Amino acid sequence: MGKKVAIIGAGVSGLASIRSCLEEGLEPTCFEKSNDIGGLWKFSDHAEEGRASIYKSVFTNSSKEMMCFPDFPYPDDFPNFMHNSKIQEYLTAFAKEKSLLKYIQFKTFVSSVNKRPDFATTGQWDVTTERDGKRESAVFDAVMVCSGHHVYPNLPKESFPGLNHFKGKCFHSRDYKEPGVFKGKRVLVVGLGNSGCDIATELSHTAEQVVISSRSGSWVMSRVWDNGYPWDMVLITRFGTFLKNNLPTAISDWLYMKQMNARFKHENYGLMPLNGVLRKEPVFNDELPACILCGIVSVKPNVKKFTETSAIFEDGTTFEGIDCVIFATGYSYAYTFLDESIIKNRNNEIILFKGVFPPLLEKSTIAVIGFVQSLGAAIPTVDLQSRWAARVIKGTCTLPSMEDMMNDINEKMERKHKWYGKSETLQTDYIVYMDELSSFIGVKPNIPWLFLTDPKLAMEVYFGPCSSYQFRLVGPGKWPGARNAILTQWDRSLKPLQTRVVGTLQKPRFFFHWLKLFAIPILLIAVFLVLT
Numbered sequence: 001m002g003k004k005v006a007i008i009g010a011g012v013s014g015l016a017s018i019r020s021c022l023e024e025g026l027e028p029t030c031f032e033k034s035n036d037i038g039g040l041w042k043f044s045d046h047a048e049e050g051r052a053s054i055y056k057s058v059f060t061n062s063s064k065e066m067m068c069f070p071d072f073p074y075p076d077d078f079p080n081f082m083h084n085s086k087i088q089e090y091l092t093a094f095a096k097e098k099s100l101l102k103y104i105q106f107k108t109f110v111s112s113v114n115k116r117p118d119f120a121t122t123g124q125w126d127v128t129t130e131r132d133g134k135r136e137s138a139v140f141d142a143v144m145v146c147s148g149h150h151v152y153p154n155l156p157k158e159s160f161p162g163l164n165h166f167k168g169k170c171f172h173s174r175d176y177k178e179p180g181v182f183k184g185k186r187v188l189v190v191g192l193g194n195s196g197c198d199i200a201t202e203l204s205h206t207a208e209q210v211v212i213s214s215r216s217g218s219w220v221m222s223r224v225w226d227n228g229y230p231w232d233m234v235l236i237t238r239f240g241t242f243l244k245n246n247l248p249t250a251i252s253d254w255l256y257m258k259q260m261n262a263r264f265k266h267e268n269y270g271l272m273p274l275n276g277v278l279r280k281e282p283v284f285n286d287e288l289p290a291c292i293l294c295g296i297v298s299v300k301p302n303v304k305k306f307t308e309t310s311a312i313f314e315d316g317t318t319f320e321g322i323d324c325v326i327f328a329t330g331y332s333y334a335y336t337f338l339d340e341s342i343i344k345n346r347n348n349e350i351i352l353f354k355g356v357f358p359p360l361l362e363k364s365t366i367a368v369i370g371f372v373q374s375l376g377a378a379i380p381t382v383d384l385q386s387r388w389a390a391r392v393i394k395g396t397c398t399l400p401s402m403e404d405m406m407n408d409i410n411e412k413m414e415r416k417h418k419w420y421g422k423s424e425t426l427q428t429d430y431i432v433y434m435d436e437l438s439s440f441i442g443v444k445p446n447i448p449w450l451f452l453t454d455p456k457l458a459m460e461v462y463f464g465p466c467s468s469y470q471f472r473l474v475g476p477g478k479w480p481g482a483r484n485a486i487l488t489q490w491d492r493s494l495k496p497l498q499t500r501v502v503g504t505l506q507k508p509r510f511f512f513h514w515l516k517l518f519a520i521p522i523l524l525i526a527v528f529l530v531l532t
Contacts, residue, residue: 002026003141003393006127008110008337011039011052013146013370013382015091016069018100020386021144023477024394029140030104031129037095037104039148041087045177050109050336052150053174057202058084061194061223061284063230065489067377069094070468071479076495080230081223107131110337113143113366123363142365142393144386145335149371149426150174152332160190162306166325173199173328179206185323187211188311190303192218192271194283196328201287204296211319213311215302217273219260219282220289229508231284233465233493235259236376238447241431241466253277264289270299281373281427333371343368351409354436355428356385357392359405364392376430380468384437387477391441431466443475460486 002025007017010032021028033050036042040052047053060067060082064074072094078086095101112128116139119125128137153172157163163170173195185207189200192214204210225231244252257276266272269292273280291297301314310320333350335343343350343358343366353359355372367389370382391397399405416427438444450458461470469486472479479485490507498505 004029004139005142005144005390005393006031006110006113006125006138006140007144007146008113009033009039009146009148010037010104010106011041011146011148011370012091012379013148013386014039014104014144015095015098015100016379016382017144017146017369017386017389018103019098020383020390021393022098022100022103023387024390024396026142026390026394028103029138030100031108031110031127032104032106033109035106037101038088038091039146040150041084041091043084043088047175050151052148054084055173055176055195055199055202056178057198060084060087062377063223063232063493065467065493066230066232066236066465067379068468069379069383070470070472071477071481072097073469073485073492076492079496080493105129105131111135113337114339115342120362123365125366143367144389145338145366145368146370146382147335149333150331152334153327154330154332155327156329160303160306163325165308166306166322167308168322169324171324171326173326176326179203182207182324184208186319186321188213188303188319188322188325189328190325191328191330192216192283192299193328193330194285196326197283197285197288199326199328200297201285201291204291209298210291210296211298211300211311213300213303213313214271217266217271218280219266219273219276220269220271221260221282221284222263222286223284224286227506227508230493232375232377233467233489234508236430236466237464238431238462238466241429245429245432279427281375335368342366353399353405353409354388354433355426356389357399357405359402359409364399367392371426372428372433373426374428374430374433376434376466377468380471381430381434383468384434384441384443384471387443388437388440391476397440434466434471438471438475441476443471443473443477445470445473454483457483457486460489465489 004027005021007014007028007030010030014030015037018028018030034042040054043054043056063080064078064082068074074090108129108131110127111130114126116122116124116126123141125140125143126137127140127143128135153174155172176199179202182203183206186209187203187207188211189196190213192212196212200210200212221231223231225234269289288297292299300317303311304314305312310318310322312318343352351359352368352371356367357364358366369385369389370378372381388397392399435444445461447458447462450461467486467489469482472482494505
């Protein structure tokens, strides 16, 4: 084996990192605090300190063909959007298939990661762990941080005057597990993110009344998109990304808002974002509009102040007799085992080159995996991140100079602020980001060459879903089954729906969809040119 690599966390990012290290001939040791793999997806009936926590009813927002490891598709009979237990089943099967479990030390807590005195020349780290009351230290050539960013709840109680006088229950959404205990209660949910909307709609069937308070609004999308296909298989395409990034801003913004408002008018539901053209991560919820229409969920602006039993909103209205307030206000980012100066600089922000490498270290031997957010799924993203990181650690890929990395970070930050707003520093453009990473390791698909040599595949790669299989077509880690997986992805997507067969499968034709979309503008331009 080659260099020794410490991997912190055995969730999705940790499993991807172990596999990537093995592919590059490195020697991984993964430290997992709990007794099982899965990280965020491993459900527990109570929130555990230092671990991500989900509620029992969590389903995926990404469909199975878009969120698998690129050489390990989900079983055909798995539903498109899966319950957390299905994800756990898949991750367990993946870990066994790739023989990853033997590299994981369970019930082992990483208490500190420090540079060794000779770090400037060796790039090595002292990693201190604790297990069963025993503390041990070991030297590693590199570290891959895979502990996630949904661990430490952001509970901004100081932002809500009077909350200390409120007599009902008050807790963060990470402590919510199931709706039974809220039967007949009056509940206020603060926050309009995915967790807040999931919890509100679930509680609406048992609670007496549910109110959501939102400071800035949000776009709400359905998992079911045009003609009943999974949203991400329709929207996340290379051609769609090309249009978004190359059309004039005014046209791009208009198309985006039209797309977001296609299902219902957000203005009518009190959900409209304050700045609708920002590409902030939307909320995925299939029930919320119906719950609002039925009056079992109401949407209110930000809370101005609390009293002992009520909340007064900024529009002057009041929600009386509140039994419980649930804060779905997100998470803070922290890596308690690391000296903050390693990954933080400039206004105490976490600054990473391509969201992975701290740019100011003498040796690039520590990588943060999974510290980005996009419309795309996490598994393909961390798979590419870890493959790139493993090759940098091995020495087969090199990073730019510190100056070039900082310039790239600053340039990307300006673009992020334009597209996503200043509060969304983790957001990134999925396909653009994936293509950047894949180009570093030589696995980016060559689209023009594909059109010349394999037009059938090229049409699916460019106009169809940008699924993870595309990044195992060529180069290091090439998977022989990638081409067939791309050409049959719609078969696997539609298979679980065929419980009552009433005809032939209806697959989308993306090229003709885009042709129809632009036919009318082209026709109008032609008429204008003829008349003038």
